[in-house]
Structure formats: C-alpha cells, structure tokens
Amino acid sequence: MSDKKLERLATQPIGRLLWEYSLPAVVGMLVMALYNVVDRIFIGQWVGPDAIAGLAITFPVMNLTTAIGVLIGVGASARMSIELGAQRLDRAGIILGNTMMLTLVNGALYIAAFVYWLDPLLLLFGASEATLPYARDYMLVLMPGCLLTNIAYGLNNLMRASGYPRRAMMTMIIGAVVNVGLDPLFIYVFDWGISGAALATDIAMGVSAAFVLRHFFRRESSVRFRRGTYRLRWHIVLGIMSIGAAPAIVNAASCVVNALANNALLQYGSDRDIGAAGIMVTYTSLLVTVVLGLCQGMQPVVGYNYGAGQLHRLRRAYFLAVAAASVITGGGALIGLFFPSDIARVFTTDADLIAATDRALGSCLLMFAVVGFQIISTSFFQSVGNASESILVGMLRQVIFLIPLLVFLPRTFGIDGVWYSFPISDAVATVVTFVLIIKQFRTLKAQARLKTSETL
Secondary structure (H helix, E strand, C coil), rough: CCHHHHHHHHCCCHHHHHHHHHHHHHHHHHHHHHHHHHHHHHHHHCEEECHHHHHCHHHHHHHHHHHHHHHCCCCCHHHHHHHHHHHCCCHHHHHHHHHHHHHHHHCCCCCHHHHHHHHHHHHHHCCCCCCHHHHHHHHHHHHHHHHHHHHHHHHHHHEEEEECHHHHHHHHHHHHHHHHHHHHHHHHHCCCHHHHHHHHHHHHHHHHHHHHHHHHCCCCCCCCCCCCCCCCHHHHHHHHHHHEEEEEEEHHHHHHHHHHHHHHHHHCCCHHHHHHHHHHHHHHHHHHHHHHHHHHHHHHHHHHHCCCCHHHHHHHHHHHHHHHHHHHHHHHHHHHHHHHHHHHHHCCCCCHHHHHHHHHHHHCCCCCCHHHHHHHHHHHHCCCCCCHHHHHHHHHHHHHHHHHHHHHHHHHHCCHHHHHHHHHHHHHHHHHHHHHHHHHHHHHHHHHHHHHHHHH
16 A cells, blocks of 8 residues: 555646645645644734734744755655655654754754753844843743654755645644634633743644554555664755755844844834744745645655656646745735734734834735745755755855845835845846756756666
C-alpha cells in the first residue's frame, strides 16, 4: 500500500494530485495559523491595545524559531521527495532520523539563547515601556512550545512527502482544536491574560507533536523511524540545509524587517501603529499561509517527478500552483483594500488602532497580488534541488529590496515610507523572479534533451 501511495505521484493527473495534496496542506496550514490569529483576537479584545502591540513585538523572535524549523523541515521534505522519486527508500529513512535529531539540538540551543537575551532582543525589535511586559510574559511561557512547533511542523512536511497528506492535515487540526478550546478558558475564565494564550499554544503543539511522532513509529508508514538513522550524517545535513536555506533566510530576514519597521513606526508614529502592523501581518499571514499550503502540496509532486525525470508533469504542477496562488493573494488584497476597518474590528475596538490599520492595509496591499507567484517560485526551486536560486528568490522581496527601502524611505516620507516600502519591494522582486523562472525552465529542458540523447 505504501508503494502505491508513492506511485500515484508519477501516474495520476497533475490537477488531481495537486488537489489531493494541496487541500489537506492548505487546511492544515490554515488551522495552524489559527494558533496566532485566535491568540491575537482574544488578546486584542480582552487584554487591550497595548497587549496586541506587545504581541507584535514578539513576531521577530518567533520568526527566528520558525526559520530554524523551516530550515530543517522544508529542506528535509524536498530531499525526501527526490529520494523517493529515485526509489532510494533507505536514504529517505536516514533523512527522517537526521531531521528529528537536528530539530532537537537546534531547539535546545535557541531556547537557551532566547531566554537569556530575551529583554535586549525585545527592546531591539521595538518594545516600549508599555509593551515590554506583555511581550516578555508571552515569550517566556511560549518558548517550550516553539520546540514542539518545530517537531510538529518539520515532521508534518515529511509525513506529506512520504504519501500521507490527509494525516498531515489532521496533525494541525488536532492541535488547533485544542488551542481554540483552551484560549478563552486560560485568558478569560482563569484571567491569565497573555501568558494564558502562550500556555494554550504550548499544550496544543504538544498534542500535534505527539500525533506526528506516533505516525513515524507505525510499521505501515512508508518511511519510519529505524535504529541507526539518528546519527547525523553531514552530507545529509548539508543537503537538507542547502534546500531549506531559502525559506529559512526569508523567515530570519523577517526579524530584521520587523525590527526596522517597528522602530520606524515608533519613531514616526506610536505604539498604535505597531499594533496596526501586527494586525496587517496577521491578515497577510493568513493569505500567505494558504499559498504555503499550495507549496507543500506542490512540493512532493514536483520533487518526485523531478527525481523520476518527468519534466512535463512538474511544469504543469508549477503553472497550476501559480494560477491558484495568484487568485488567493489577489483576492485577499482586494478584500484588505476595500474593507480594512472590518478586518481591524475583528482584533480591536480601539478607534485609534482601527484608523492606523486602515492606513497600513491601504498602502501595504497595493502589490500583494503578485506575492503568490513569488512564493510558489521559491518553493519550485527548492523542489528541484536548486538551492542557489531558491535562496536568491526567497531573499529578493524581504532582504535585497525591502530592507533598504525600510531604511531610507521613512527618512523622507515618515510613516508612509514604512507602509509603501512593501508594495515597491513586491513589484521589483516579481520582475526578477520572472526572469529567473524562465531561465530555470530552459535549464530543465536542456537537461531533459541531454538525458534523451544519452539514452538513444
């Protein structure tokens, strides 16, 4: 049965495969996003605007932990798909064992570092005297949950890559249901405030991690934990990290972006503007989450068929994924541009924060429709093992263009310079990404011709 699950990646129609793999991934990612969204809704409505601004300050720290999880999880799933497509099941098992060990080692290191330097980091990322206590209380409780998140997310990607998309979806759903149930209990009933939201997330991610670990100990799983696969093999580790580097750099770069944006907003605006940025990031993250679900559904299809040498199938998978992602980000941008106040009221009743959010969404979403194309393209480069291009495309929007814009535009245009940095970066990055994708397909076509001539 496990072999048949993998064979379908090479034989079933691409549209059906993308639907089968992407729908559970999208649902799972959306459900996972509920951890953050639900926390922010309850905190904004029941604790107050300073608390939601304090929560926005924690985004860079959380992005650092996410970057480490993505570095391992995304890189491992792409490598596993290629190995499974080439029928190298033993190497896929070694990737699984090494992924688990890398996650545990890195998690222990970053938890120790963040706890020790937490206050200086939060101040660096734009905390004020009013928001620092909220940010500190949230992160101190959340730290164990960050490691559990990395375990659940990283191994969830491998579950999907090895032929179990629906079970991967259930991993996220189970945890989200627990989180949504515990949030009002801890925040409102027990009156634990922002710390209660963090504790609910810890427990929920523990449940998800337990579920995904159980899968990989089952005998019927296509790839499972085996004795001898946990010892780190550096060629495997480097292979994982080379592919996972692009999304990890993007997440790490988000820390710099958030720090620059928060400090500029504090300099030219107020804590309410930082809160508005938090709401804007929450809304756009929901849209990006759906696109990332598409990426996760596309990745095993592209990776397996790349390993099997079926160029026409991976090309169709890419173009279908780009079309779907563009509809999502384009539709989401229109909603945010025309109904910004309604989005803000989901998180707060504070009039000043609602007005600041109107301004943020009205500026930042002007070119957001093209972001889906950029994200899918980054994932495509990862799926075919092109680490250098995936890193470059991943860095275009958040590092190469956005960071300089955030440094220089606010000096001339004040707070508007912060908001307009985002659409300008999106537009320029899209042009460069389009050129690189054309180059990649020409390379793949040349490789296919070479293999054909060698066979003849």
